[in-house]
Amino acid sequence: MSQEMWSISEPQTLELAGVAEVKVALIKGRFDIVVTEGKTTTLEISEVDGQPLEVSFTNGTLKVEHFNSSNWLQRLINFQQNATAVISIAVPAGTLVTASTVNADGMVSGSARTTLRTVTGSLMADATEGLLTLDTVSGEIIARDHRGTLVAKSVSGDVMASGDMSDIRANTVSGNVSFDLHGVPVSLNAKSVSGDITVRIPRNVGVSVNATSASGTLLLDQERFSNLGQSTSAATGPDTPRLKAHTTTVSGAVTIVYAAEESTNPSLTKEGF
Template sequence: MAEWSVAEPRKLAFDAPVATLRVRVVNGTVNVVGTEEGSARLEVSEIDGTPLTVTHKDGTLSVAYDDLPWKNFLTWLDPGSWRRDAVVSLAVPAGTRVEVGVVGAAATVSGIEGPVEVKGVTGDTTLVGLSGRLRAETVSGSLEAQGITGDLRFTSASGDLTVVEAVGSAVRADSVTGSLVVDLDPAGSPPDIALTTVSGEIAVRLPHPADAEVEVDTTTGSVSNAFEGLRISDQWGAQRLTGRLGSGGGRLKATTVSGPIALLRRPPTEEGPYDDDPLDTPLDATAPDDDPSNGPTHKKVL
């Protein structure tokens, strides 16, 4: 096993294979990018406080604090240990399995084809161009994802989820007060979406024409719908929207207690009779229609 203690800015290169990457930091920034190279590179450009321990053993590269375990990571709330800052950037082979834990740090992962798992307390996460299975769990940190093709599972207490141009077919998300916004790329397969919040907002933008069985429920919130052929019922304040779009090859299920739900429609990919249809609605005010500059971007550090 090779081991380094990093207490000041430093660069390291690893010639031995890296199959798994594990990063756990407190505050600062983590950037992970997948490359076609067979080796891995690490740059710690800023560090303040406790040194980071870097180990490389049996194909696993770890960059972490010794007292910050992966198990029960989200319960690690020692205020005296939060005074640690590091800016960590890594380039690893695209097929690497990536595990990132951040307390207050921001994390960006891009270009990875292997599975990715992120845990965060208050830190926000950005995922760009990932094709493996994705798992993210936060307390209040938000997650932004763009151009993902792998299945996504997101769980948070109050963090928001924003997914833009998703090609993957499965999105599962649960939040108590956070908002859940999902935009599907027309090139993707029929969707398999299940979203649940208590008081957060839900917005889903489907390709037009869409292909899904729809089941939308809110107890005291409101429902808005841009598709014909769906039935809405209202009983004792609760609203329910159901029906089939296209052949019903996909599935969309969205549930809130008091949050509003919006089912939006992407413009047709080719010119047609709906080009000027007002129901072809932008996803939201911060992510105008087909403008990737308003989605998450990756700042390549290495």
């Protein structure tokens, strides 16, 4: 097993060849991960405070950590809250990325399979491909122009995503989730307690929805359903292509509408990142 390790307490730059996967775990601060045309991965650490940043490179996996991200939520009690780091990583195309933060902010741009997890931080995924997994407690996560499958989980944080997504799975307690779908979406399965679920679909795509709610409402295009009680099924638009949607809520509202002819969504811009 090939392994290199560093304990970094001041600004430093590392260049590594053969990186296939990156794992970042920060408490405070910021990370930016972008794709480069080269085959070398460049890690630039511009700020470290509170405790050294532990960096390791083992069998193609680069780890940059202020805490052990395994069972990350269970380790909250052990976090040293004064640990801060600001880093940027340039990775080759196709690199797998996992980033976990307590309240650090960050962005991943253009990578392959990506996982973003945060407690209270604000995170963004931009132009990612493949499987994108988003997990937040109360922080906000935005995914823009994603292509592939999306899995989102939230306690009270909001999740907003746009792109050519074929399969969407979401689970939220009180956080709101919003999806602006392009291309030909195939399936959506979303569950919520009190958070709202909003879906915008292309105008050439039909939708069939099966909705279950105790006291929430369903708005499908311009038709509103309330007092759902048991499962309610409805459909609108062309028979093919067609999005199959399944939603389950307690009191959260479900809205599935067609996008405007030339829709823009200011909430999914990069402002602030």
